[in-house]
Ligand SMILES: Nc1ncnc2c1ncn2[C@@H]1O[C@H](COP(=O)(O)OP(=O)(O)OP(=O)(O)O)[C@@H](O)[C@H]1O
């Protein structure tokens with residue numbers, strides 16, 4: 336019997352902290368570990384996985400929702416990598432105002448339409464609106480991305496708090512991104528964990544620490560996945576550790 340795919344959603348509250356980049360790079364890293372991966376753009380406001388990857392898929396999540404094509408028909412394989420992609424409706428904001436039925440269909444899609452995959456990596460939008468919160472609560476693992484900036488930490492805490500309300504026994508883990516050293520990342524994680532422990536009475540696990548690395552911006556600028564463009568650099572090594580933790 337085929338196993339159900341595992342849904343791994345990536346949220347942060349605060350925008351611009353690296354969710355989309357992490358989703359892409361983890362999809363790549365997990366596929367290199369032999370896992371069958373679907374990368375699902377669930378940023379209904381400003382989808383941009385296709386842009387970060389330099390792809391122009393003929394179909395996207397919007398095409399599936401309006402009935403033009405099946406999910407399998409809209410999914411594309413990355414031309415140089417081993418993972419599949421369902422793009423969002425890039426750059427239009429057209430998905431921001433889904434009607435309730437479309438929203439329910441979009442929320443159900445990663446679970447219902449992704450047989451044959453081991454992992455579905457779900458890139459969520461910034462903020463904690465209903466759609467983000469619902470998609471996070473439907474995931475098997477929620478990766479909450481934070482940087483050491485106070486505003487990112489408070490937003491990551493808000494995401495964890497809401498997730499705890501929605502899924503009291505849910506598996507929420509922290510990824511710290513864009514830090515100068517592993518030690519700085521650990522300090523950030525401990526700060527967040529202390530707040531959760533004190534006020535929410537739970538301690539999220541640490542999924543990993545990713546250091547700030549100029550190679551990330553270079554890879555994004557060239558629209559090439561980091562592990563392809565710079566297989567040996569700090570951030571690639573850090574992502575591989577996160578992927579091994581998730582795969583293990
Ligand atoms: N480890 C890193 N080292 C250096 N730069 C990074 C790192 N991670 C992310 N970045 C930078 O952060 C920028 C924003 O990343 P990304 O678009 O993935 O964020 P996001 O959280 O998805 O944003 P949004 O909330 O708008 O969807 C990237 O363009 C990249 O330059």
Ligand SMILES: [Mg+2]
Nearest residue numbers: 354355356378
């Ligand atoms: Mg993004």
